Amino acid sequence: MIDFDEVRQGFVPAHIYNDAEIFALERDRLFGQAWVFLAHESEIPAPGDYVVRRVLADSFIVARDEQGTVRVMFNMCLHKGMQVCRAELGNASHFRCPYHAWTYRNDGRLVGLPFHEEAYGGEDGFARPGQSLLPAPAMDTCNGLIFISLRPDPPALLDWLGEFAFYLNFYTRQSPGGIELRGPQRWRIKANWKIGAENFAGDSYHTPHTHASVVEIGLFREPKASKRKEGALYLAGPGSGTTYKLPPGGTFEGQLAYVGYPDSMIEVMAQTWTDGQRRLVEQDGFMVSAATLFPNLSLVHNWPVIDETGKVVPFISLRQWQPVSERETEVLSWFAVDAGAPEEFKRQSYQAYLMCFGSSGMFEQDDVENWVSITDMAGGSMARRLRLNSRMGLTSDDKPIKPPLAGFSGPGTAYQGFGEFNQRHWLSRWADYLEGNPR
Amino acid sequence: MSGRPLPYSDPRHQEAHQFLVEEAALLDAADYDGWLGLLTDDVEYLMPVRVTTARGAGFDSLADMAHFDENLYSLRKRVQRFATEHAWTEDPPSRTRHFVSNVRTFEVAEGAGGAGGRPPAGNAAADQDLLVESAVLLFRSRGDTREADLVSAGRTDLLRATQDGLRLARREITVDESVLRTQNLAVFL
Numbered sequence: 001m002i003d004f005d006e007v008r009q010g011f012v013p014a015h016i017y018n019d020a021e022i023f024a025l026e027r028d029r030l031f032g033q034a035w036v037f038l039a040h041e042s043e044i045p046a047p048g049d050y051v052v053r054r055v056l057a058d059s060f061i062v063a064r065d066e067q068g069t070v071r072v073m074f075n076m077c078l079h080k081g082m083q084v085c086r087a088e089l090g091n092a093s094h095f096r097c098p099y100h101a102w103t104y105r106n107d108g109r110l111v112g113l114p115f116h117e118e119a120y121g122g123e124d125g126f127a128r129p130g131q132s133l134l135p136a137p138a139m140d141t142c143n144g145l146i147f148i149s150l151r152p153d154p155p156a157l158l159d160w161l162g163e164f165a166f167y168l169n170f171y172t173r174q175s176p177g178g179i180e181l182r183g184p185q186r187w188r189i190k191a192n193w194k195i196g197a198e199n200f201a202g203d204s205y206h207t208p209h210t211h212a213s214v215v216e217i218g219l220f221r222e223p224k225a226s227k228r229k230e231g232a233l234y235l236a237g238p239g240s241g242t243t244y245k246l247p248p249g250g251t252f253e254g255q256l257a258y259v260g261y262p263d264s265m266i267e268v269m270a271q272t273w274t275d276g277q278r279r280l281v282e283q284d285g286f287m288v289s290a291a292t293l294f295p296n297l298s299l300v301h302n303w304p305v306i307d308e309t310g311k312v313v314p315f316i317s318l319r320q321w322q323p324v325s326e327r328e329t330e331v332l333s334w335f336a337v338d339a340g341a342p343e344e345f346k347r348q349s350y351q352a353y354l355m356c357f358g359s360s361g362m363f364e365q366d367d368v369e370n371w372v373s374i375t376d377m378a379g380g381s382m383a384r385r386l387r388l389n390s391r392m393g394l395t396s397d398d399k400p401i402k403p404p405l406a407g408f409s410g411p412g413t414a415y416q417g418f419g420e421f422n423q424r425h426w427l428s429r430w431a432d433y434l435e436g437n438p439r
Numbered sequence: 440m441s442g443r444p445l446p447y448s449d450p451r452h453q454e455a456h457q458f459l460v461e462e463a464a465l466l467d468a469a470d471y472d473g474w475l476g477l478l479t480d481d482v483e484y485l486m487p488v489r490v491t492t493a494r495g496a497g498f499d500s501l502a503d504m505a506h507f508d509e510n511l512y513s514l515r516k517r518v519q520r521f522a523t524e525h526a527w528t529e530d531p532p533s534r535t536r537h538f539v540s541n542v543r544t545f546e547v548a549e550g551a552g553g554a555g556g557r558p559p560a561g562n563a564a565a566d567q568d569l570l571v572e573s574a575v576l577l578f579r580s581r582g583d584t585r586e587a588d589l590v591s592a593g594r595t596d597l598l599r600a601t602q603d604g605l606r607l608a609r610r611e612i613t614v615d616e617s618v619l620r621t622q623n624l625a626v627f628l
Contacts, residue, residue, distance in 0.1 A: 086491070087490075087491050087492045087493045087496065088490045088491045088492065088617060089490060089492065090492050090493055090496050091496075092493075182501070182503050182504045183488065183501065183504040184488075184504075185488055185504065185506055185619075186488075186617065186618040186619070187618060187619035187620070187621065187622075187623070188618055188619070188620050189622045190585070190586075190622070191622075209525075210527065211525075212523070212524075212525035213520045213523040213525040213526045214520065216520075216523045216525065217516055217519040217520050217523065219516055219520075306512075307512055308512055330618065335504065350503075350508070351508070351513070354505070354507070354508055354509075354513070355513050355516065358506070359506045359619055359623060359624050360486075360506050360507050360623065360624035360625075361623075362516070362517065362520055364623060365526075365528040365529075365623040365624075365625045366525075366526065366527045366528050368528065368622045368623050369527050369528040369622065369623075370527065372585075372622055376584075376585070
């Protein structure tokens with residue numbers, strides 16, 4: 001039904017952005033197979049803390065048990081299938097099913113079963129030991145980010161992240177203590193989930209136009225086309241992202257101060273980051289901005305002006321494009337900040353986040369308008385006759401217009417200027433999964 | 440809210456009610472500069488994220504994450520953005536209707552009225568800060584064929600008495616959904 005090789009080349013059938021059959025394939029072959037982000041350990045710091053998160057239709061309790069171990073459990077009672085936990089978050093030592101009061105400890109073990117003796121004849125009729133809420137088939141963490149896979153034997157998370165881990169560390173490991181997450185804000189948009197994922201993966205080309213308004217009002221000085229096209233696009237392992245070009249000749253400290261980090265944080269970053277990370281900032285002069293880790297976790301790092309004095313403060317956001325249907329997506333948008341940052345910085349960075357991203361963010365507002373409109377157009381008959389062009393950066397014989405950046409300090413491949421290398425990278429992986437070849 | 444609301448016949452209640460209705464009219468007419476004029480310089484505009492928690496959890500909103508946590512600078516930037524030619528999400532503009540109801544007005548205890556201090560003497564009705572609760576239902580229609588969005592919320596406002604009449608000094612919006620069903624908050628509540 002789809003020529004996936006054409007997709008890999010950047011010829012994209014428009015209907016994939018609103019097609020129930022494609023969505024069913026994505027559910028089974030992609031979200032049934034890939035590592036998917038669920039939560040961050042900082043959201044459940046204490047024993048008993050839990051959040052409830054989904055992978056499409058499957059609800060999971062992500063809890064820290066009494067021993068401090070993170071558990072991810074399918075939120076469905078073993079008896080009649082009731083949703084065991086119906087809150088979004090909280091703290092509990094046990095989860096008791098509202099239907100027949102089967103009770104589970106916060107590590108998932110079944111410990112309570114009313115009238116066990118009378119109803120089941122005790123352990124003989126229903127042996128409780130070993131019974132527990134279904135654990136996620138696979139679970140692993142990186143920098144406190146909790147991922148699960150519905151495939152029981154996925155590659156180890158760190159192996160799977162591969163070269164992208166280098167870039168993920170810019171966002172989630174500015175100090176050995178890592179980040180803390182706040183939120184998420186959650187809202188539902190009438191847009192296909194792939195559009196946001198692709199956009200954050202590498203669409204530096206949209207920034208000067210879609211986000212012209214935030215430059216005009218002086219909120220963020222960088223997205224002008226003249227600056228944006230100097231940024232590098234990188235693709236690495238399961239992820240890819242965009243960067244901004246920093247002013248020439250800066251030191252490591254100077255570049256991080258330019259985007260608004262206080263000296264105390266810069267000192268820690270200098271000690272925490274690898275030589276390659278430091279060179280990317282100082283020698284290459286690039287600062288990470290938007291990125292996507294396949295399939296549906298995106299990250300963003302921007303540095304807007306937060307007050308009348310012109311003070312520039314950076315922020316980090318993690319966001320997930322949670323598919324609801326082929327035409328609807330739930331956005332979960334977290335504010336992330338280094339756990340060891342000064343309180344004053346955390347407060348200002350939070351302000352910066354709220355102005356730019358999330359449910360009310362001035363960047364995000366215009367993005368979503370575009371994505372809703374694309375999804376609307378993609379659902380009809382004519383969209384089945386249209387191949388969208390995601391060929392930017394390539395000549396007709398598949399050669400890059402400009403060669404990859406030589407001497408780029410990060411792993412993977414990088415290009416400077418506008419191009420859709422990253423979107424094709426994302427779409428190629430999507431094609432692999434939909435053809436039944438998960439990675 | 441502690442204490443009893445003012446009787447509906449009280450001129451202070453009537454003035455507060457009229458303030459909210461006039462404010463809604465400005466918002467629905469997209470007169471955002473006019474709307475900014477109703478805010479004090481130290482305005483706080485807050486809309487916490489609501490969450491679903493067990494009864495007895497002791498909280499149903501996030502203490503450290505909001506949809507809006509704004510001051511006059513950030514609200515001005517939002518309004519300035521609408522005035523550019525590139526605020527796509529509101530071009531074409533949404534058709535909005537703010538339905539304001541369930542208005543209850545309370546006296547503010549002495550000294551609880553924020554930084555405004557005492558109002559000038561002799562000004563007509565607006566010589567006292569007021570706490571006002573209201574319900575708002577926002578109807579938002581975008582484009583010709585899309586389903587319209589509804590946002591339901593309660594609001595607790597501190598209206599400060601100034602020489603120019605009542606002004607909004609603080610608003611806390613208690614939205615009634617944990618997952619918003621509108622594409623963004625390029626609107627005010």
